[in-house]
Amino acid sequence: MLAHRCSSSGIGLVLIAGLLVACPRWSWAAAPAEAAAVGSPRFLAPGEVRPSFRDLADKARDPVESLHLNAWVFNEMLMRASSPRVGSIFSQRNEFNLQASYAVNDNLKLYTWIRPYYDSIYDWHGGSLTGRNGATLRSDWQDSLNWDNEKDPVFREVYADVVYGDFWGRFGRQIVAWGKSDGIFLLDNISPFNFREPQRFQEQEIKIPQWMLNFNYRFGTFGTAQLIWVPKPEFASYPGIGPLKRFTGGPNCEHDLEFSSTCLVNQLFVTFDEFFKANGIVGADGKLGYPFPNTSKPPSRLENSAVMARFDSSLGQLNYSLAYEYKYNWFLQDLPDVGDHEGTVGRGTAALGIGNVRRAQRIHIIGGAADYQFPWLPPFGENTVMRVETGMFLNDMFFLPDTSGSEKNHYQVMIGVDKFFTDPEWLNFPALGLGSSGVSWFFSMQVFSDFIIRPDHWKNAYWTGGTNNFDFETLQATNGLRDATQQYITFFLGKDLLPDQSLNLEEFVLIDPNFGNVWEHIQFKYMFSDFVSLAIGYNRNWGRESEPFGSNPDYMWTQFTFGI
Secondary structure, X not given: OOOOOOOEXXXXXXXXXXXXOOOOOOOOOOOOXXXXXXXXOOOOOOXXXXXXXXXXXXXXXXXXXXXXXXXXXXXXXXXXXXXXXXXXXXXXXXXXXXXXXXXXXXXXXXXXXXXXXXXXHHHOOOOOHHHHOHHHHHHHHOEOOOOOOOOOXXXXXXXEEEEEOOEEEEEEEEOOOOOOOOOOOOEOOOOOEEOOOOOOOOHHHHEOOEEEEEEEEEEOOOEEEEEXXXXXXXXXXXXXXXXXXXXXXXXXXXXXXXXXXXXXHHHHHHHHXXXXXXXXXXXXXXXXEOOOXXXXXXXXXXXXXXXXXXXXXXXOOEEEEEEEEEEEOOOOEEEEOOOXXXXXXXXXXXXXXXXXXXXXXXXXXXXEEEEEEEEEEOOOEEXXXXXXXXXXXXXXXXXXXXXXXXXXXXXXXXXXXXEEEOXXXXXXEHXXXXXXOOOOXXXXXXXXXXXXXXXXXXXXXXXXXXXXXXXXXXXXXXXXXXXXEEEEEEXXXXXXXXOOOOEEEEEEEEEEOOOOEEEEEEEEEXXXXXXXXXXEEEEEXXXXXXXXXXXXXXXXXXXXXXXX
16 A cells, blocks of 8 residues: 655764655565656656656657657755855755666666756855855765766666566666665665755655666565675765865865764864874874875675665565665774774774774675554554564674774664544635545654664763764763664654645654754645646754754755756
8 A cells, every 4th residue: 555665774983873864655666567667757766656757748758659758857956044154055956857768678678867967056155155165065066067976977877677577677777775664764775875965855866876786586476586786885975075185175064964973073083183293193004194094995896795685575464575685884984093904893992093994894684674554553543554664783883982983783673654544624625625625644653763782881872973072181972972772753744735636745753862853844845737846845953063963954945847
């Protein structure tokens, strides 16, 4: 009844374990033989079993029967609604999108999604932090016109779908989503995020596509097995990722949406370098000063690839799946270099560090998910769907208050409920098109918990995404520390406000009891036609600047889509 959810977990360094990106309701990849034509300016996932944008239009728009085209332009503008620089525009992104699928025959379909973009804010010199620092941010974030932007490429997806009997495969650059969670990512660890806009609600728009082989086989009515091989894993991208750019003209704490934890890390390395030079200390590279992280990504060899396997099936009203992933974390880890140039894990090693190594960390993830539709479930009533998703993460990396790295196993579980309900009788205004229209509300809530197994401390044990203060007298973080047990609670409410479904409301709220943070997302979207839409929204964050969501600015946005 309900589409499967997106979800995942990313915990590393002092980066964004607590910063979560919401996702829409997708189904996971459906066999191409069953799928509607790919793509949509409504940002549906390619392969989703729903009518595509072009399916709603005249078929004459496709040049020939076997060639299917979608084309649209997209404009987005973000404006700050919190101090400092209230009212300043810090993103003005313009995209051209072209999706094309060509059916060679019944067994082979070719697909590509071309998306060049240009963000004009980096040529502005106005009031936003991003605009003021356009010169240093431009090379990383302004456009994809240089054709070598791997985090946001011009050719976003390029793959071939092969169907033969009960087998289908998708081979090439693509995005794959797993999971059943809203706004919190548990098992959906396949495609990393481009955090150019961390609270962007369209997950598929900011995921980084990867080259992969995606094999699927259906065992009749028993279930479907999926095997994914990623020969060259990609890693998350976010403003301020390169601390050494501080000395090469690059950005540091200069982007409106730069994580406070990233800013802290950059400032720490700068301070360490100044301290080493002032005291004549030679770093791990043999030179005076503190060496900045020597980025060490895994070379493109077979033994460094990532592999994921999944089996999903159903039994009556119960849908379930089992999953295994052997992959790298989305985020490279900054580990103390005590002279081995590999990075050292362990308690107290940070104090011995004469440099830092930024390296990849590979982990095992074992988990599963299920949903069941209850005829009646108190207190939600009839036809309520309950969801659960869970996973064990082995040898993941956490960081203690003194910045020492510690490998820990941790267990995550999410429990959620979904409910459709119709308007109450008192909300019956036929003249306004409200009430008794047959259009229902959709309500969803979930509770997510993360338990670190055998933690170093029971309270305030590890750094998390919002840390922005470091006490050099104690050489420890003094805030932004997460408990060994961490929870999030989310609510989602969606409604087509008019009978013709042209006006849609969505509201999402995430509560972080660990820090007392709250993130609220609200959006109104109006479809002028099947080809033209306008969305207006607002992201509001409650919390201190030293905390995960409090470090994000409040902002409003507009999104305009025009199909060609």
